[in-house]
Amino acid sequence: MRIVKLITIRTVLVIGMALVIFSVVGCAGSPQMQAKLDAATGQYLFVDGDKPVLQYNYATVQPPEGYLEKVNPNNLKYAAPRSNYIHPVYGPQGEELTLDWSHDHPHHRGIYWAWPEVQYLGKTYDLHALQNVFARPTGKVKTHNGNDYAEIQAKNRWLWDDKTPIVDETATIRVWLASEKGRYIDLTYKFVPLVEGVTLARRVTKAYGGLNIRLAAIKDMKLNHHADDADAQVRAAWQSATGIWNGGTKPAVFAVFEKKNNAEYPGDYVEYPNLPWFQPTFPRSGTRFELKKDKPLVLRYRVWIRSGETPTDAEYRQEWNKYQAAK
Numbered sequence: 001m002r003i004v005k006l007i008t009i010r011t012v013l014v015i016g017m018a019l020v021i022f023s024v025v026g027c028a029g030s031p032q033m034q035a036k037l038d039a040a041t042g043q044y045l046f047v048d049g050d051k052p053v054l055q056y057n058y059a060t061v062q063p064p065e066g067y068l069e070k071v072n073p074n075n076l077k078y079a080a081p082r083s084n085y086i087h088p089v090y091g092p093q094g095e096e097l098t099l100d101w102s103h104d105h106p107h108h109r110g111i112y113w114a115w116p117e118v119q120y121l122g123k124t125y126d127l128h129a130l131q132n133v134f135a136r137p138t139g140k141v142k143t144h145n146g147n148d149y150a151e152i153q154a155k156n157r158w159l160w161d162d163k164t165p166i167v168d169e170t171a172t173i174r175v176w177l178a179s180e181k182g183r184y185i186d187l188t189y190k191f192v193p194l195v196e197g198v199t200l201a202r203r204v205t206k207a208y209g210g211l212n213i214r215l216a217a218i219k220d221m222k223l224n225h226h227a228d229d230a231d232a233q234v235r236a237a238w239q240s241a242t243g244i245w246n247g248g249t250k251p252a253v254f255a256v257f258e259k260k261n262n263a264e265y266p267g268d269y270v271e272y273p274n275l276p277w278f279q280p281t282f283p284r285s286g287t288r289f290e291l292k293k294d295k296p297l298v299l300r301y302r303v304w305i306r307s308g309e310t311p312t313d314a315e316y317r318q319e320w321n322k323y324q325a326a327k
Contacts, residue, residue, distance in 0.1 A: 033150035085112035095247035182306025210282035218243035237266035
């Protein structure tokens with residue numbers, strides 16, 4: 001009996017130790033970078049350990065409580081439910097760098113990819129301002145969690161009059177582990193038309209449209225844009241905002257780079273400092289880009305976020321080169 005008891009006690013101790021070791025290893029082995037689904041809201045939160053980095057709003061977002069009462073009646077039609085955009089993006093100090101549900105432009109929504117002039121069947125609808133054509137989630141989502149990066153690949157479908165499918169879109173968001181250089185957020189968008197004759201254009205074909213970025217208010221803001229001369233052998237281009245965002249006490253940098261193999265690279269630069277807003281546009285001024293079934297449109301960008309003052313041109317160029325070399 002004593003031998004049996006000793007064996008039983010030893011077995012319990014071994015199992016207990018194994019569970020403790022398994023628990024420790026399991027925690028230590030959890031990916032540093034994760035894209036977590038909030039089952040209650042349908043949104044995806046990217047985290048670096050326990051630190052939030054950004055939220056991808058995949059499911060439809062309704063206006064906040066009490067918001068509509070504060071919007072100019074003439075702008076209420078733009079305060080439409082929206083999905084398929086990034087907000088908030090968090091800075092190095094946890095400050096919110098982007099803005100959603102602004103009172104001046106209710107359709108502005110953090111980082112989003114949309115055009116104010118989508119033409120089909122002789123009509124022009126506004127994906128940018130959420131009028132008559134919408135990017136709706138399909139529920140088809142793939143995620144990757146790892147120690148280097150977390151990624152989500154989400155499929156959306158553009159619906160004409162919110163019912164007729166015209167474009168399949170795949171949005172891929174990759175968030176990298178932060179380093180002493182800052183953090184990279186890589187964005188890839190693929191657009192495949194389901195029908196013939198869909199064209200994209202900027203507002204009156206020459207203003208804003210493409211990758212849209214509405215920032216939160218910035219103290220001591222500086223907007224920066226650079227594009228090498230058109231005849232440069234390797235033409236680098238970038239744009240950025242720097243300053244102190246609400247919730248932070250130190251300056252931060254929010255920069256955007258385009259892949260040089262994007263169609264019609266580089267995009268024109270558009271800024272509205274009073275909002276604040278800046279973006280690389282697509283397509284070229286004065287044109288309409290027709291989507292082709294046999295040649296999907298793919299646009300790629302990198303957002304670079306770091307703490308500190310405005311980088312030098314040499315630092316921007318180094319980061320541009322690094323992005324071009326990345327797969």
